[in-house]
Amino acid sequence: MTDTKLEERWPREDREFFSAGLLDWYLAHKRDLPWRRTRDPYRIWVSEIMLQQTRVDTVIPYFLRFVERFPDVTALADAPEEDVLKCWEGLGYYSRARNLQQAAKDVKERYGGVIPNDVEAVAGLKGVGPYTAGAILSIAFGRPEPAVDGNVMRVLSRFFLIDDDVAKPKTRILMEGLARELIPEGEAREFNQALMEHGAMTCTPKSPRCLVCPVMERCAGRLAGRENELPVKSKAKPPRPETRLAALVEGRGAHAGKVLIRQRPAQGLLARMWELPHWPAPEESGASERPRTGTGTRRSGLPAAPPEEAVRDRLRRSLAGAGIAARPGKHWMAAEHTFSHLQWTLQVYLCREEELPLPMAAEARVPYGAAGAAAPGEAPAGEAPEPVLPFEAGPGSSGDSGPHRWIGREEMAGYAFPNVFLKLLNAYFDQREQGETRGQEPE
Incomplete structure (x- = not known):
């Protein structure tokens, strides 16, 4: 999306207000999580894979055990798969663990065990989608890459009053373009985490905490009385x-x-x-x-x-x-x-x-x-x-x-x-x- 189209749909002053307010709030209120105490791309990668479909409180003990047992890419790549699955036991979605180990083997073989600071290389790893790639590159390396998951799409849908169905690929592309433009210069690491934190702690799926929201003053969804209707999402087929x-x-x-x-x-x-x-x-x-x-x-x-x-x-x-x-x-x-x-x-x-x-x-x-x-x-x-x-x-x-x-x-x-x-x-x-x-x- 070009700057002109961005300006037409979402004025610059609203975007700057959102970015600055969210960043200031995060720096003052962020949770102390183990993967936030490091810039090691391996540990950030492990945490992001574990956090897919899983609550933070559940992930913390698994993350600590996992990185103790497999402290780096090489240790994970060389481990028997049975050991990896046992360490993952109870966390669910076990294909995540298998894909993580296979990707670790690829990093060991192709990049000498060092996770590369390269968009195409990271995005090409097994089990790494656009969100995870953006999270690794922005948090570990400070690159201005968007990290758009369900939490982020909910936040953007509400603040900018976006009616597009978030289940559709074109909506994700739209929001990735918007999220990229929202990243303050030199603040990708903290800002992307601020977006995630805001979606997890304040702009929650049900009963959003609008009264303590740091950007509620200009939230278009709240001003329109539609904060509980957004995001728009077509229902998935039940299992x-x-x-x-x-x-x-x-x-x-x-x-x-x-x-x-x-x-x-x-x-x-x-x-x-x-x-x-x-x-x-x-x-x-x-x-x-x-x-x-x-x-x-x-x-x-x-x-x-x-x-x-x-x-x-x-x-x-x-x-x-x-x-x-x-x-x-x-x-x-x-x-x-x-x-x-x-x-x-x-x-x-x-x-x-x-x-x-x-x-x-x-x-x-x-x-x-x-x-x-x-x-x-x-x-x-x-x-x-x-x-x-x-x-x-x-x-x-x-x-x-x-x-x-x-x-x-x-x-x-x-x-x-x-x-x-x-x-x-x-x-x-x-x-x-x-x-x-x-x-x-x-x-």
């Missing part, structure tokens, strides 16, 4: 609901006290992370709302578990098809896991390991078995690697097979789990320790 049956298989004999987990495929949703085995619920029963009684615990507000007969049949066939000899038992708990495009309702059933009948062993594609305390992907010293057990691919998986393992609570530290499975496993072991879990014989 598709899907009911899945999860098997919490309790071991016996050599596996007593342990449960069975499996690793997801190397590509796709939650790639290479560990979970309880689970499969899509029978279609004819997935929408059932019939309440259940006497069959375990169910979180309030989640869909009721499907009918018992269909569930047991589905679990029995799925477990056997994966080479797992286990008897499905009672419903234990329900939980949700939401992705941007998909929402799982996991109906968890307690199952009990059984000896594999000889006919089944002869028909199984691989021998039945799973490792005990071995690290992910490794066999105990002096032993052959455990066989990989195939599992049925559901929606969102690539169809590749993944290994299974028997683990106790003390071994969970060696595996990276999505948050929902981490909570389920901890709840199960808590109950075991409290003596609340009983035998899983079907009724």
Whole structure:
């Protein structure tokens, strides 16, 4: 956008008032955050990736642990992916961690482990979009690059009364042009952080704190009484609901006290992370709302578990098809896991390991078995690697097979789990320790 067009739509005096007022407010009131105590581009980069879709209070302990474990680009590039995912465990959106590590490998290989002060180079790193590139370049290097995310678009929409749909690419381009012009000379580092801080602390999505806003005097959205209507944003398509049956298989004999987990495929949703085995619920029963009684615990507000007969049949066939000899038992708990495009309702059933009948062993594609305390992907010293057990691919998986393992609570530290499975496993072991879990014989 040319200066003439800027002047026509947003007068210079309003832009200068906004920039000066916001900068003065930030310098006086900014929060003391760990990534603001450094100009190290690596640490700023890590913080910006973690802060995507995640609250500041949640990120702080993860950030501190992560940079202690991986203090620089080379340390991150050279680390086993399992260690990176474990350090990220519970933060969600795990593709962020994988992309961050892949980008670190690229920086090590192409730039000698030094993050370059170059727009094209930084923007070309995996997982680095226009906002993150602008944040790294402005905060770490002081370059006058805009850093426009949802918070910033909300602030600009309200102050400048911009009606354009912020979900559209052309609106982002418009706001990036405006944000670039708003940066005071030599103040890119502080001003971009001021915009972010203002959106997080004052010009919030709901109930904006207009009375303490440092620029409310000229806020066009407030003056028009439209601060709660802006920004304009078309609704995203809601995630598709899907009911899945999860098997919490309790071991016996050599596996007593342990449960069975499996690793997801190397590509796709939650790639290479560990979970309880689970499969899509029978279609004819997935929408059932019939309440259940006497069959375990169910979180309030989640869909009721499907009918018992269909569930047991589905679990029995799925477990056997994966080479797992286990008897499905009672419903234990329900939980949700939401992705941007998909929402799982996991109906968890307690199952009990059984000896594999000889006919089944002869028909199984691989021998039945799973490792005990071995690290992910490794066999105990002096032993052959455990066989990989195939599992049925559901929606969102690539169809590749993944290994299974028997683990106790003390071994969970060696595996990276999505948050929902981490909570389920901890709840199960808590109950075991409290003596609340009983035998899983079907009724």
